Amino acid sequence: MRNIIGFAAGLIFGLGLIVSGMANPAKVLNFLDILGPWDPSLAFVMGGASVTAFIGYRLVWRRGTPVMGTQFDLPASGTIDAPLLTGAAIFGVGWGLGGFCPGPAWASLAIGSTGILVFLPAMLIGIVLADFGKSSPLFAKKGA
């Protein structure tokens, strides 16, 4: 049952990315290119998604517990720290370069462009490198 719900949620997410145009790197890059052929569509994607999630989250949180779990697992940290900002900046450079973020990358794999066949494995390598990096003493926190 968890697998069916997970699959359905992924499919709806993917269809949302495709219908919205977010799975088309040209549209993403034109959103980011405010000096070029600017296409503000992506603001509507973010707006529609965030407002829907804002309302929906508050409705499901009323239940107290998730249907298939013991508790709502929300990020505990509220700290705006160096790893957060460094990671976000690095991600932004990659996003602005290729026009893909992780969701659209998965939802574009089956279309099979050469670009995505290079991007997706590189993304997985990047995730593994970051995980090793985070646990390495190089990035260990010094002092309080």
Add this chain to the structure above:
Amino acid sequence: MGPVVATEFTPWLSLLGGVLIGLSAVMVMGMFGKIAGIAGITKGLTSAVPGLATTGDRSWRLSFLLGLVVAPLAVLLATGSFPQQTVPTSLAGMALAGLLVGFGTAFGSGCTSGHGVCGLARLSPRSAAAVAVFVAAAVLTTTIVRHVL
């Protein structure tokens, strides 16, 4: 990175697609109690690499990714053609972009969906800061690549 193609402004379709993304995020929260961040969900896959901590709930994460992968095939089945997309053609550029997106989202604990959609919906100042930084970095990068280089 490739030719610049003009795209049509699609406010209604984009809004509709955004609502679908939001509904999926609400499903994941309501059913599993989790944040629907694709970077985080993808980490469920890479946690198969030895030496890395395994995240729980592997099965629904894999099924979610499978749903994402199947989405364009569903569009093909329904309409007879794949969704239209124009992907940058520089393969070195795409390899670098992929590395940076993977590294950055894992190091910064989130992407457009985790910090963007879900974080903003939770009114998390941490996610809002991340969104401001990655959008600014992306705008700057695209501008430099298209207008300066």
